[in-house]
Amino acid sequence: MARSRRSVLASLAAAAGLSGCSGVVERLPDDGSALEERVRTAAEAAGDQVDGRDPPTEPFDEATRERASETGRQIRDSVVVLETDRRRGTGWAVGDGQIVTNAHVVLGAPSMSVETFDETTGTAERVGYYEDMRPDLALLETDVSVPTLSLGDSADLEYGDPLITVGHPGRLGKWLITLGRFYRRPRGIDWLLSTVPVQQGNSGGPLVTLDGDVVGVVSGSTTGGDRPDFSKNDTAFTELPETEGETTAVPEGTLEESLSEWR
Template identity: 60%
Template sequence: MEHSRRSFLVSAAAALGLSGCSELSGFEPTSRRDSGATSGETTNPQAGGVGTDAPLTPSAGTETEPVQQEFSQATRERASEVGTAVRDSVVVLRDGNAGGTGWVVGEGEIVTNAHVADGSPTLSVETFDGATGTAERVGYHEDLRPDLALLETDLSVPPLSLGNVEDLSRGDPLVTVGHPGRLGQWIISLGRYLRVLDGIDWLLSTVPTQRGNSGGPLVTLDGDVVGVVSGSTTGPESSRPDFSRNETAYTEFPELAERTTSVPVDTLEASLSDWR
C-alpha cells in the first residue's frame, strides 16, 4: 500500500513541477489516541479564475459517493502557483529524528499538530529560504483533541491568511505543502474537499499526504488556510473491500481508499484565541 500511495504522490508532485531533498519520520495520525482510524500522513472548481473541471457527483452526505479526481490544466496550474506562494510560509520542524510540517499564522507564530510538538517543548525550525532556528511550544492539546499546537520563533516568515470552511463545496480543489517522508520537502499536492465530520472534528479531503505532512496547511486556490493536515483514514468499515481467500499471490497488497484528515480552521481559531 505504501508503494502505490507513494507513486500517486510522486506523480502529483511531478505534475506540479516540484521536488524536495530530505526526509522526516515520526508521523503519528490524530486517530492514534481517539477514533480508531488507520495511520497515514498525507473551493469551487471555478475559484480564482481557473476554469471548469469535470462534473462532480452531488453529495447527499455520504462518504461512499464518488468524487471526480481529474483536474483541468488551468486548475493544476493555479494549484502550482498557490503552492509556490504558500511554501514561503511553510517550515520543517524537527525533534531529533522525529518531525513534521509547520506554517506561520502570525508574527513569529507557527502552527503544527500536537503530535508533532508533544515530544519536546523546543523544536528546530528550517524555512524555505534556508534559515534555521528554534521554536518554543506555547500551547498544545496533550490529548490530541484537537491535534493542534502553537510555537513561537524569532525567525521572520510571512504568515498565511485563514479562510472559512463554510465557503467550501464538496469537490472543491484544495492544496497542501509539506514534507512527505522520503519524497522530500516543500512538496505541493492537490486534491478535493469532501466534507467535515463534526463528531470527531475532521475535515476530509483527497489531497495526497504521507508521513511528514503532519501539521501542514490545507489551502484553497485563493491561498486561504481551511485546515491543518493531521493524518489519514480509510473510512467506515462498510466501505472496505474484503480480499480474503484470494487464489493468487500478491506482489503488492491492494490499496484501500484513504482520505486525508485535517483539523478545520474554525477549530484552530478557537485554540489560537486561548493560547495568544
C-alpha cells in the same frame, strides 16, 4: 466558541493524525495498532452518517493544475520544517513569529529546529498545545521570520472544491505541493476530509484553497516507502506513491478557538 464544541470523538481524530508525523506512532505510550483500529472504527461510523457519496475523483484540468502550482509556490515561503532528532513535521506561520502545527508533532518536544524554504534555520518553542490531542493543534514561537498565511472559512467549501497543501511527506522531499478535492465534514468528528495526497511528515501543514486561504490543519496521512527526492518541485502533485484513504484536517474554526486561548 467554547471548547465544548470539540467532539467526543476528537481524540480519535487526533489518533489518526499520529500517522502523519514521521516516526511518531512507535513512540506512543499506547499500542499504536489498537489506536489505529479505534480510528478506523470511528471513521467508518462517521461515514455511515453522510449521504453516501464516494470521494471525488474528477480529474483536474490544466488551468486548475497551473493555478494550484502557482498558489503552492506563493504559500511555501510560509511553510517550515519542524524537526527533532527523532521526528519531523510541518508548520506554517499564523502570525509574526508564531507557527501552527499538530499537537502530536510537539509531544515530548518543548523545542524544535525550524527550517524555512530559503534554508534559514532557527528554533521554535512550544507555547500552547493539547496534550490529549483534542484537537490536534499546537502553537510555537520562533526566532525566524516567515510570511503569515490568512485563514479562510471551511463552511464555504463544497464537494469537489480543489484544495492544496505544502509539506514534507516522508522521504519524498520537502515543500511538496499536492492537489486534491474537498470531500466532506463528517458528523461526530471534528475533521475536514479531502483527497489531497499526504504522507508521513505532512502533519501540521496548511490545507489551502486555490485563493491561498487556510481552511484546515493537516492531521492525518498515510505511509509511503523509499522514493526519489522531489524537494521544492514547482508543480502540484495530484498523487503520491502508496497513498490511500482520505486526508484529515482540523478545521480553521477550531484553530481560531485554540489561538484565542494561547495568545
